[in-house]
Amino acid sequence: MLSPILRSATMSSTRSQLNAAAATRLSSIQRHLSTTPSGSRIERMTVFGAGLMGAGIAQVGAQSGLKVTLSDVTDKALENGLNIISKSLSRVAKKKSPDDIEGFTKKILANIETTTDAGKAVEDTDLVVEAIIESIKVKRDLFGFLDSKAKAECIFATNTSSLSVTEIAESCGKERQERFAGLHFFNPVPAMKLVEIIRTPQTSTSTYESLKEVTLRIGKAPVTCNDTPGFIVNRLLVPYLLESIRMVERGDATPEDIDTAMELGAGYPMGPFKLLDFVGLDTTTYIAQGWRGKAASGQISKELVEPIELLDKLVKEGKLGRKSGQGFYEYENKK
Numbered sequence: 001m002l003s004p005i006l007r008s009a010t011m012s013s014t015r016s017q018l019n020a021a022a023a024t025r026l027s028s029i030q031r032h033l034s035t036t037p038s039g040s041r042i043e044r045m046t047v048f049g050a051g052l053m054g055a056g057i058a059q060v061g062a063q064s065g066l067k068v069t070l071s072d073v074t075d076k077a078l079e080n081g082l083n084i085i086s087k088s089l090s091r092v093a094k095k096k097s098p099d100d101i102e103g104f105t106k107k108i109l110a111n112i113e114t115t116t117d118a119g120k121a122v123e124d125t126d127l128v129v130e131a132i133i134e135s136i137k138v139k140r141d142l143f144g145f146l147d148s149k150a151k152a153e154c155i156f157a158t159n160t161s162s163l164s165v166t167e168i169a170e171s172c173g174k175e176r177q178e179r180f181a182g183l184h185f186f187n188p189v190p191a192m193k194l195v196e197i198i199r200t201p202q203t204s205t206s207t208y209e210s211l212k213e214v215t216l217r218i219g220k221a222p223v224t225c226n227d228t229p230g231f232i233v234n235r236l237l238v239p240y241l242l243e244s245i246r247m248v249e250r251g252d253a254t255p256e257d258i259d260t261a262m263e264l265g266a267g268y269p270m271g272p273f274k275l276l277d278f279v280g281l282d283t284t285t286y287i288a289q290g291w292r293g294k295a296a297s298g299q300i301s302k303e304l305v306e307p308i309e310l311l312d313k314l315v316k317e318g319k320l321g322r323k324s325g326q327g328f329y330e331y332e333n334k335k
């Protein structure tokens, strides 16, 4: 089953195809938005969580001219976030300002300040984007605290991938719940153009319009979805990925042939097994496990997320995909 080594060239050509499609979609949304009403303008953004996602969100905000405050629980975590941002900005600078990489990076970093003081972080901010660990309790505790510290007009947004935005918002008062939504970025944030805006039944139209406007200003393409499991992308993608593994388990076809079929027959830029290895087999397993709870309460079909022995076996063996050097494929370099 294990197969040829995928070279990083495959990944980068796939990514550039994705970016071209995203750029076309983005300019069409921008044209459309110029004729639609917008809510209040966001100038200051506070990002909670200086990990992979939070650092990326702070970076793209700062690049678009927002004044960004990045907050985490320790100085070490903030340092880690700033390192992620600096490295990523150097790559951007090589393309955008090859003659003055340091000047370019410095100018954007000047838009970012950091603090471990959560109350201070939201003192005068227009938008909070939370990208901390995926725990409903920790997220609710944070938002409950921030509700009394931030100004009344401030919009709260969560970057959760799998939790209910409505349940997180219920940690705040009624008025804030109208100014609460999901803002779901994709990894890696600086490269991925999509942002899913998740509206709860309480999210007001002006909150939604403000989020749509700021999403476009930071160079991303917004799409809108109700607060349902997996939102748009993961709701469609995860069952498809799981069914691809079931096909291999049944012996219907090999991972290589399924990838080729979906790339050449369906026009997908990356087949399901390349994508599974990129995302991480452990991550896919966690999502499927989380959704089993939602299936039990009838929010999603049970058969979509039935456990798969082959997937569990690979995860148990530490074959997690690109990051471990082996998943459905083998890789020369770990990511």
Ligand SMILES: NC(=O)c1ccc[n+]([C@@H]2O[C@H](COP(=O)([O-])OP(=O)(O)OC[C@H]3O[C@@H](n4cnc5c(N)ncnc54)[C@H](O)[C@@H]3O)[C@@H](O)[C@H]2O)c1
Pocket (backbone or CB within 6 Å): 048, 049, 050, 051, 052, 053, 054, 071, 072, 073, 074, 077, 130, 131, 132, 133, 134, 135, 138, 142, 159, 160, 161, 162, 184, 185, 186, 187
């Ligand atoms: N990684 C992805 O591919 C991805 C994609 C989309 C959405 N998300 C979501 O984004 C969020 C963050 O994911 P990540 O991959 O960046 O995680 P991460 O582990 O890289 O970073 C999380 C950060 O949150 C900090 N943190 C924890 N509790 C905190 C608190 N109370 N206040 C402030 N900071 C706190 C941690 O110290 C850490 O630096 C999660 O909700 C995740 O589901 C992740």
